[in-house]
Amino acid sequence: MEQFFQLTLLGLLVGMIYALIAMGLVLIFRCSGVLNFAQGYFALMGAMLVWAFASQLGLPVWAVFILSLGGAALLGLVVERLTIRPLIGQPVFAIIAMTLGLGVVLEAIVTFVWGSEGRGYPENILLPTGTVHVGDIGLPQLQIYALVIATAVFGGLMFYLTRSKSGLAMQAIADDTEAAESLGISVRSILSIAWVLSAVVAMIGGYLLGSIIGVEIAGLPQFGLKAIAVMLIGGLESLTGCLIAGPFVGFCEYMASGYLDPLVGGGLKDVFPYVILIIVLVIRPYGFLGWKRIERV
Amino acid sequence: MGLPCGTYNVSYAKDMAIVRTKTQWIMLGVGLILLFCLPQFLSTAWLAVVNLICITLTAVFGLAIMLGYTGLISLGHSAFVGVGAYTAACIATKLFDGAGWSFWIAIPLAGIVAGVVGLAFGAPSLRVKGLYIALTTLAAQFILTWVFMHWGFLGGVRGIRLDPPSIGGITLGSEASWFYFILVVTLVMGLMAKNLVRTRVGRAFIAIRDNDIAASGMGIDIFRYKMLAFFIGCFFAGVAGAMWGYYMGIAHYEHFTLMDSVWYLGMVVIGGMGFMMGAVFGTLLIRLLTEATAILAPRLPIVGEAQAATLSYFVFGLVVVLFLILEPRGLAHRWEIFKASYRLWPFSY
Numbered sequence: 001m002e003q004f005f006q007l008t009l010l011g012l013l014v015g016m017i018y019a020l021i022a023m024g025l026v027l028i029f030r031c032s033g034v035l036n037f038a039q040g041y042f043a044l045m046g047a048m049l050v051w052a053f054a055s056q057l058g059l060p061v062w063a064v065f066i067l068s069l070g071g072a073a074l075l076g077l078v079v080e081r082l083t084i085r086p087l088i089g090q091p092v093f094a095i096i097a098m099t100l101g102l103g104v105v106l107e108a109i110v111t112f113v114w115g116s117e118g119r120g121y122p123e124n125i126l127l128p129t130g131t132v133h134v135g136d137i138g139l140p141q142l143q144i145y146a147l148v149i150a151t152a153v154f155g156g157l158m159f160y161l162t163r164s165k166s167g168l169a170m171q172a173i174a175d176d177t178e179a180a181e182s183l184g185i186s187v188r189s190i191l192s193i194a195w196v197l198s199a200v201v202a203m204i205g206g207y208l209l210g211s212i213i214g215v216e217i218a219g220l221p222q223f224g225l226k227a228i229a230v231m232l233i234g235g236l237e238s239l240t241g242c243l244i245a246g247p248f249v250g251f252c253e254y255m256a257s258g259y260l261d262p263l264v265g266g267g268l269k270d271v272f273p274y275v276i277l278i279i280v281l282v283i284r285p286y287g288f289l290g291w292k293r294i295e296r297v
Numbered sequence: 298m299g300l301p302c303g304t305y306n307v308s309y310a311k312d313m314a315i316v317r318t319k320t321q322w323i324m325l326g327v328g329l330i331l332l333f334c335l336p337q338f339l340s341t342a343w344l345a346v347v348n349l350i351c352i353t354l355t356a357v358f359g360l361a362i363m364l365g366y367t368g369l370i371s372l373g374h375s376a377f378v379g380v381g382a383y384t385a386a387c388i389a390t391k392l393f394d395g396a397g398w399s400f401w402i403a404i405p406l407a408g409i410v411a412g413v414v415g416l417a418f419g420a421p422s423l424r425v426k427g428l429y430i431a432l433t434t435l436a437a438q439f440i441l442t443w444v445f446m447h448w449g450f451l452g453g454v455r456g457i458r459l460d461p462p463s464i465g466g467i468t469l470g471s472e473a474s475w476f477y478f479i480l481v482v483t484l485v486m487g488l489m490a491k492n493l494v495r496t497r498v499g500r501a502f503i504a505i506r507d508n509d510i511a512a513s514g515m516g517i518d519i520f521r522y523k524m525l526a527f528f529i530g531c532f533f534a535g536v537a538g539a540m541w542g543y544y545m546g547i548a549h550y551e552h553f554t555l556m557d558s559v560w561y562l563g564m565v566v567i568g569g570m571g572f573m574m575g576a577v578f579g580t581l582l583i584r585l586l587t588e589a590t591a592i593l594a595p596r597l598p599i600v601g602e603a604q605a606a607t608l609s610y611f612v613f614g615l616v617v618v619l620f621l622i623l624e625p626r627g628l629a630h631r632w633e634i635f636k637a638s639y640r641l642w643p644f645s646y
Contacts, residue, residue: 035428082622083621083622086621086622087622090621090625092370092427092428093364093368093370093431094566094621096370096372097562097563097566097617097621098617098618098621100372100559100562100563100617101563101614101615101617102618103559104556104559104610104611104613104614104617105611105614108607108608108610108614109611111604111610116607225439225555228432228435229435229436232429264447267443267446267447270439270443271443274439274440275436275440277432278421278433281421281425281432281433285422285429
């Protein structure tokens with residue numbers, strides 16, 4: 001029973017990070033129908049920036065976070081402007097291929113500049129690593145922070161989307177691009193904002209992951225792909241869907257790795273989100289909360 | 298699709314012929330002779346590169362049919378290549394216990410098994426329009442790699458070792474003997490692909506890619522043809538995988554990663570959608586660029602030992618990104634332009 005609770009909590013908390021990264025994906029998908037396969041590399045880049053500012057340059061904590069957030073925003077802006085905007089109007093596969101190519105380039109850049117070995121954050125910017133005991137169950141403090149941050153980001157994004165002018169414009173574009181354009185909304189600038197926000201959210205996710213598993217070139221980008229699975233399971237257009245699907249997928253993943261792994265020889269954690277993805281696609285292709293705009297042939 | 302000056306379609310057979318003029322026949326003949334003489338000119342190391350290019354090309358033909366002609370994006374192509382490799386390995390070592398003739402069954406069967414596995418993954422998402430097929434094939438990539446790794450029958454982390462096959466008493470041991478075999482298979486598969494897309498089926502694929510509503514209005518059963526395209530694409534992947542398994546002497550999951558799938562995809566994109574020549578150009582360009590970076594990297598002053606390996610990835614990614622921005626129609630489009638202007642020269646139109 002204790003294992004069950006432990007796995008549940010771990011799963012839910014890792015799931016919150018999936019949800020966080022997936023939210024960035026949803027933002028972009030809603031306004032442009034683009035699925036960003038490079039999101040994991042954005043997270044990697046963000047995690048690496050934090051490490052570089054903190055460890056290599058030895059900056060104080062506040063400067064590290066301001067600079068990293070700025071760096072991530074700049075990355076989103078540059079990527080959108082240079083690689084995504086020229087492809088507006090191209091077929092879907094071109095943009096998928098573009099984001100995949102982008103991922104390869106970003107990974108190569110990170111390897112070039114910082115080398116490929118995994119590394120951990122220095123003490124001063126690491127989230128506290130102690131354990132809080134609730135009854136018999138030990139809760140890693142680190143992951144409680146992850147939960148709080150993910151929820152805060154979700155709240156912030158929701159607030160932005162429903163209360164600010166550009167957030168509402170983003171909703172309008174998601175609903176009907178041409179109608180929004182004819183009402184004087186600049187689709188281009190909103191798209192830029194979406195990419196910037198997405199890169200910033202990915203950076204935060206990358207930082208959390210970096211605190212938990214270390215900044216790893218081999219491991220981190222995988223989370224971006226799992227976040228794509230989470231996004232589909234939650235419904236491609238729904239932020240709330242991410243928040244439900246993320247913990248759901250994390251929970252299933254850890255349950256599978258805890259109870260099914262001994263039966264089948266291990267490694268289920270890496271594939272289980274994709275198994276759920278296929279099941280969801282068969283039963284409910286618009287996911288938990290997605291728009292029912294599915295067209296069948 | 299301009300024809301050379303003074304060439305007209307006067308009969309149906311002529312209209313359908315791939316090789317039209319005497320010059321083309323001569324170029325084809327000389328080209329084939331040169332191709333078959335390659336082992337005379339190339340060192341063993343370069344011959345290995347050519348072999349790899351040919352195997353890759355077979356897989357890329359499959360992806361070109363799926364992506365370039367039918368518009369189905371597959372992010373799991375290398376996993377299907379892997380299915381082919383593992384199938385061939387199982388047939389050769391487990392089913393027939395290394396019998397010499399098992400080779401002949403293994404290669405087509407590897408294609409069929411890969412096709413069926415592909416369909417199992419493709420079926421749920423091919424009914425739904427949009428980018429769902431990309432997500433299912435992504436899932437297929439991870440799930441299949443996991444199966445390769447954890448299903449004890451497939452040898453687990455060690456993979457399955459394969460003995461080199463022998464054809465009519467000649468054991469395929471040296472690079473040169475492999476070259477002839479792989480070249481013949483690749484040429485046959487290429488011709489099949491080229492002809493397939495000119496038939497009724499191929500035209501149906503193109504119609505679905507261009508406008509699926511119009512296609513279904515013309516009486517094309519979209520779901521059936523999408524499944525067919527997926528099966529054929531995976532069949533090519535499986536055949537390529539079987540060759541890969543035999544050639545490498547091992548079927549191992551590390552050869553069939555997501556990164557490899559992205560590379561196949563990049564080759565199709567760079568080559569250009571909807572042209573079989575595009576697959577050839579894309580594969581050649583990427584593979585040769587990789588070789589070039591491998592040779593050049595150690596000589597560049599700024600690049601360290603560890604970074605040299607990354608350089609080929611960087612170059613690949615950059616080439617894909619630049620092609621998508623600057624020439625989204627790919628190298629094949631440039632080739633068509635070149636052919637048209639070359640045929641008109643020295644006249645301006």
